[in-house]
Ligand SMILES: Nc1nc2c(ncn2[C@@H]2O[C@H](COP(=O)(O)OP(=O)(O)O)[C@@H](O)[C@H]2O)c(=O)[nH]1
């Protein structure tokens with residue numbers, strides 16, 4: 502049976518990357534593959550480029566326009582809900598900037614077919630790696646973030662902060678996206694935590710996480726603060742203790 506797989510790509514000023522990443526995604530030998538771009542009114546015209554791509558690929562590429570930059574977590578919540586409402590069996594989260602290799606899509610889908618509800622495109626499972634261009638400081642920061650989250654929340658995965666994830670429809674339904682609070686990048690951690698609490702089977706497929714190809718990072722200090730604070734909030738909320 503062909504599963505309908507929708508790759509959700511949140512974009513904010515990714516005009517150079519978007520056509521290239523979409524082309525590479527659709528070049529994968531995956532039946533039933535679609536793309537949903539969630540653009541937050543990018544001033545660089547990414548939304549218009551997405552509309553043109555949707556016009557030339559009807560029924561394969563779709564666009565969700567939101568009016569303002571409203572955070573990665575909120576963009577994903579809207580996009581993933583739409584993908585499920587439109588009939589997706591599997592939903593993939595992927596960045597527009599080529600950090601997440603489209604070649605991993607097939608092995609990730611295979612892992613879902615074997616019964617995983619969440620498949621992480623993982624930098625830290627054996628065989629995974631980071632771009633050699635990443636300096637020591639960035640490597641240590643990423644490792645530290647993973648260790649920090651795992652120590653507080655105990656999520657059973659090697660890469661808890663990963664942004665490249667595949668979800669089955671059933672896993673998303675058992676989490677209930679409406680309950681997810683994170684507006685920014687801590688969405689990634691919150692989703693994995695809720696999945697592990699809901700008993701979702703988690704698998705990891707090793708990836709090489711590449712350096713962004715074009716454009717600039719949208720990581721901000723506000724996003725980092727939310728990410729530092731969210732594990733404590735989640736722990737207080739779900740495991741008793743003082744409500745944060
Ligand atoms: N729609 C939307 N996309 C966003 C937002 N923030 C980041 N993104 C997108 O999320 C993906 C990851 O962001 P990126 O800047 O590469 O983060 P980094 O890899 O941690 O530096 C990219 O495709 C961004 O364009 C946002 O507020 N709204």
Ligand SMILES: [Mg+2]
Pocket residue numbers: 596598600713718
């Ligand atoms: Mg990036």
